[in-house]
Amino acid sequence: xxxxxxxxxxxxxxxxxxxxxxxxxxxxxxxxxxxxxxxxxxxxxxxxxxxxxxxxxxxxxxxxxxxxxxxxxxxxxxxxxxxxxxxxxxxxxxxxxxxxxxxxxxxxxxxxxxxxxxxxxxxxxxxxxxxxxxxxxxxxxxxxxxxxxxxxxxxxxxxxxxxxxxxxxxxxxxxxxxxxxxxxxxxxxxxxxxxxxxxxxxxxxxxxxxxxxxxxxxxxxxxxxxxxxxxxxxxxxxxxxxxxxxxxxxxx
Amino acid sequence: xxxxxxxxxxxxxxxxxxxxxxxxxxxxxxxxxxxxxxxxxxxxxxxxxxxxxxxxxxxxxxxxxxxxxxxxxxxxxxxxxxxxxxxxxxxxxxxxxxxxxxxxxxxxxxxxxxxxxxxxxxxxxxxxxxxxxxxxxxxxxxxxxxxxxxxxxxxxxxxxxxxxxxxxxxxxxxxxxxxxxxxxxxxxxxxxxxxxxxxxxxxxxxxxxxxxxxxxxxxxxxxxxxxxxxxxxxxxxxxxxxxxxxxxxxxxxxxxxxxxxxxxxxxxxxxxxxxxxxxxxxxxxxxxxxxxxxxxxxxxxxxxxxxxxxxxxxxxxx
Numbered sequence: 001x002x003x004x005x006x007x008x009x010x011x012x013x014x015x016x017x018x019x020x021x022x023x024x025x026x027x028x029x030x031x032x033x034x035x036x037x038x039x040x041x042x043x044x045x046x047x048x049x050x051x052x053x054x055x056x057x058x059x060x061x062x063x064x065x066x067x068x069x070x071x072x073x074x075x076x077x078x079x080x081x082x083x084x085x086x087x088x089x090x091x092x093x094x095x096x097x098x099x100x101x102x103x104x105x106x107x108x109x110x111x112x113x114x115x116x117x118x119x120x121x122x123x124x125x126x127x128x129x130x131x132x133x134x135x136x137x138x139x140x141x142x143x144x145x146x147x148x149x150x151x152x153x154x155x156x157x158x159x160x161x162x163x164x165x166x167x168x169x170x171x172x173x174x175x176x177x178x179x180x181x182x183x184x185x186x187x188x189x190x191x192x193x194x195x196x197x198x199x200x201x202x203x204x205x206x207x208x209x210x211x212x213x214x215x216x217x218x219x220x221x222x223x224x225x226x227x228x229x230x231x232x233x234x235x236x237x238x239x240x241x242x243x244x245x246x247x248x249x250x251x252x
Numbered sequence: 253x254x255x256x257x258x259x260x261x262x263x264x265x266x267x268x269x270x271x272x273x274x275x276x277x278x279x280x281x282x283x284x285x286x287x288x289x290x291x292x293x294x295x296x297x298x299x300x301x302x303x304x305x306x307x308x309x310x311x312x313x314x315x316x317x318x319x320x321x322x323x324x325x326x327x328x329x330x331x332x333x334x335x336x337x338x339x340x341x342x343x344x345x346x347x348x349x350x351x352x353x354x355x356x357x358x359x360x361x362x363x364x365x366x367x368x369x370x371x372x373x374x375x376x377x378x379x380x381x382x383x384x385x386x387x388x389x390x391x392x393x394x395x396x397x398x399x400x401x402x403x404x405x406x407x408x409x410x411x412x413x414x415x416x417x418x419x420x421x422x423x424x425x426x427x428x429x430x431x432x433x434x435x436x437x438x439x440x441x442x443x444x445x446x447x448x449x450x451x452x453x454x455x456x457x458x459x460x461x462x463x464x465x466x467x468x469x470x471x472x473x474x475x476x477x478x479x480x481x482x483x484x485x486x487x488x489x490x491x492x493x494x495x496x497x498x499x500x501x502x503x504x505x506x507x508x509x510x511x512x513x514x515x516x517x518x519x520x521x522x523x524x525x526x527x528x529x530x531x532x533x534x535x536x537x538x539x540x541x542x543x544x545x546x547x548x549x550x551x552x553x554x555x556x557x558x559x560x561x562x563x564x565x566x567x568x569x570x
Contacts, residue, residue, distance in 0.1 A: 049456065076458040089449035091513070092442075100439075100446040101457040109443040109459065113434045116442045160457060 001063070002027050002196040003079075003164050008047055008057035010040075017043045019220040021057075025164060025196045030186065032199045032207045035217030036241060041200040042084055044217075045166045049081050050074045061164065080162030082153040084169045084200070090142025094133055097141045097152055099124045101159035124159075131155040131185060147178035154185065164196045165189065171203050179203060183210060208232070216241060280422060284415045296418055298526045299425045300483045305506040305518035306432050307475035312504070313512030314436050315468040316448030318375045321362070322503050324382030325473040327389060327495030328355045329480025334402040334490035335395060344408050344485070351481030352474045358385075359473020360466070367465040370451070379497060386495040401491035405484065417486050428478050433515060435471065444468055509550060511557025520559050524550075 003025040010018040018040045025031050033041045046052040048059055050071040059067045066074050075081075089097050102120050103109035128134045131151045136144060141152055150170060157165055170186065171179040183206050189195050201207050207214060208228045216224040216231060218240045224231060231237055284292055304326055311317040329351040336347035366377040389396045396402065411417050435441050443464055446454050451461050484490050493499065502525070510521025528546060533539040554561035 070460075071455040072458050072460045075456050081456055083453075087450060087453045089446050089453070091449055092445060096442060096445075100442045103439040103443060104454075104458045108439045109464075110440060112438050112440045113431075114438055115434075116437055116439045119439060156453075156457060 002029075002061070003048070003198070004060045005044075005048060006058050006060075008044065008059070009055045010043060010047060010052065011055060016220050018047065021217075021220075021222050023048075023198075023215065023222075025198050027163070027196050028190060028194050029212045030190050030197045030199070030210050031213045031215065032201055032211040033215045033217055034201065034204070034207055034241065039217040040220040041217055042168055045081060045168055045198075045200065048074075048166065049079060075160060075162075078161070078163040079166065080157030080160045080164070081166040082150070082157050082168060082170060084172065086146070086149050086153070088141045088149055088152050088156065090140065092141055093138050094128065094141050094144065094152055095124055095137040098127050098155045098159050101156045102127075105160045127155050127158050130158070130188070132181065147174045147182070150174065151182065151185070154182075154189075158189070162195060164198070167197065167199045167201075169200055169202060171201065171206055179206065186210060284418055289414055292414055292418055294526060294530055296414075296421050296486055297483075298522055299421045300479050300486065301503070301506065301526065302519045302522040303425045303428050303482070304476055304479040305503050305510075305522045306429050306515075307472045307479060308503050309507050309512055309518045310432060310436065310444075310472045310475070311468050312507055313517065314441060314448060315444040315465060316451070317367075317465060317468065318371070318504075319366075319378040319469075319472075320375050320497065320500050320504070321378035321380075321382030321385075322472070322476055323497065323499035324362075324378075324385035324495050325355045325359050325476040326480040326483075326499065326503075327385060327490075327492075328358050328473075329477030330484040330490045330494050331389060331396060331402070331480075332477070333481040333484045334405055337407065337484075338402050338405045339395070341406075348481050348485065351484075352477035355477025355480065356470050356474040359476075360470045363466050363469030363473070367462050367469065379500075382495060382497060382500060386492060386497075389495055390492045396490075396492075399492060401489060401493075403489040405488045405490070407485050407488055411485060411488075421482055421486065424478070424482060428475055429519070432475060436515060440464075440467075505547060507557075509547060509557055511554075511560035513556055514559035514563060517557050517559040521557060524558065 001024060003023070005021065005023040008018050008021040008023070021044055023044065033044065035041055043052065047054050050069055054067060057067070058065060061077055061079060064077070066077065089100065092100065099116070099120060100109070102123055106120070108119060125134060128137055131154055133148060133152060133155060136148065141149065144152060150172070154167065154170065167186070171182050174182060186197060186199070187210055190197050211228055214226065214228055214231045215222050216237050223240065224234050224237050226234070283295060287295070304322065308319065308322040311319050332351040332354040333347045336342040336350055337344065362381045366374055366381065369377055390399055392398070411420070436444070443454070443459060447459070447461055447464055454461055480494065483494070506521040506525045507518045508521070509525055510519065511517030528543055529539065532542050536542065550558065556564070
């Protein structure tokens with residue numbers, strides 16, 4: 001078991017944001033969390049990566065407890081993530097965005113006097129190629145198109161050579177072509193690198209096409225977990241989320 | 253870089269940079285032959301302040317930490333050298349070496365507390381600590397001489413010659429600025445820039461943000477200590493004013509004027525600020541007013557400072 005979260009609980013004031021959530025991700029597995037807005041999906045990610053402290057529950061990563069660790073410690077253990085809102089280093093070049101993450105991964109960022117320019121260039125180039133940004137290496141990250149910035153985020157996360165990658169709405173705001181590209185990228189990451197992937201995603205087409213397992217969240221709770229086929233057949237899921245009109249959920 | 257398509261792009265290469273370095277270096281070396289004593293003395297001040305501004309910019313421009321207290325650490329450097337020379341009767345070398353060490357130690361203690369807060373609260377803490385340093389200097393008569401400061405410090409005869417002082421400052425300041433340049437272009441420096449850009453994202457690439465911010469604070473303090481020590485040796489005195497918050501804002505203005513996102517910004521800013529101050533104050537008592545208007549205009553017209561403006565105009569890139 002790569003990631004095992006047990007009985008996660010988090011309330012904000014009076015609001016129970018996450019209640020008794022169990023989540024498991026295996027190596028090579030693509031897991032999606034779906035649910036209406038405000039269901040607590042991103043909060044689950046934030047609890048796992050240490051961004052928000054847990055009220056209750058335990059989280060194990062590769063059989064090591066990470067429940068109370070700081071975000072930088074958790075990411076060093078091999079959990080990478082991308083964010084719902086764009087979250088890159090806008091004034092650094094695309095190349096430098098990935099490079100700085102690699103410095104951290106290799107411990108090189110403690111080096112005070114070597115010249116950064118020529119370090120790890122091949123590795124950076126590899127990652128940029130795998131996320132399809134090799135031709136935009138010199139452009140400042142902040143000037144990239146929306147879809148490219150989203151992919152750059154994945155590139156930054158990949159630089160840490162993660163075993164588990166949490167992607168928060170990786171195709172949000174993307175065109176159909178960009179979505180297809182990104183879906184293909186996610187698929188490839190799981191296949192080639194054997195990374196365990198967990199996604200929060202609103203595009204049902206993406207979710208049902210690539211997920212091995214789907215968690216359905218509603219009002220802070222997991223109301224169902226199963227394969228895409230099982231989720232499609234489940235009546236409660238139909239009622240709270242997929243609804244009568246499948247397309248409206250897919251577009252939100 | 254593929255987007256640079258304009259006629260100035262040749263300015264970017266290695267050769268023009270080397271030529272520029274040789275020309276600037278040549279002018280700096282021959283400066284005592286070119287200008288009079290009073291301007292040479294102003295240039296020394298300018299060199300020292302340029303080092304102070306570059307040290308501040310290690311935090312301000314490269315790590316995104318707005319400090320209102322660099323003068324406090326600058327004064328720690330100056331007073332360390334002053335006290336060791338005048339009161340402890342020590343030699344010039346250990347007196348000067350002790351300054352950055354002392355500034356780094358105090359910077360570490362102050363920074364350790366300041367980095368616990370961010371943005372405006374961080375700025376307020378740095379201001380508070382520099383005021384504490386100022387107060388200690390002002391009140392501790394037995395050691396610092398209080399508001400009289402420490403004057404007629406016994407510096408070696410070598411420094412009685414303005415030209416000697418100039419070359420001494422030129423070498424030391426160049427060396428320190430070169431080291432700062434190495435630091436900002438290292439993987440460590442790149443990590444600082446990533447923190448400036450997006451501190452919360454950096455945590456998720458496995459960087460302990462507070463530790464790096466503290467490292468930037470300590471390094472900045474260290475070089476501020478060198479600058480303070482140099483000024484003490486050059487002027488043969490140390491006064492509480494060195495630690496005053498207006499000195500800190502001077503340094504901030506120098507950085508902002510020149511541009512905090514360009515390495516040479518603080519140096520150019522210092523030159524402009526110093527030259528403006530000295531020339532305007534020769535002509536009128538109201539020089540502060542005129543200086544203020546000029547600075548407001550420069551800041552409004554040139555986003556990212558003079559160097560940011562120039563590099564954008566010349567290369568159309570950030």
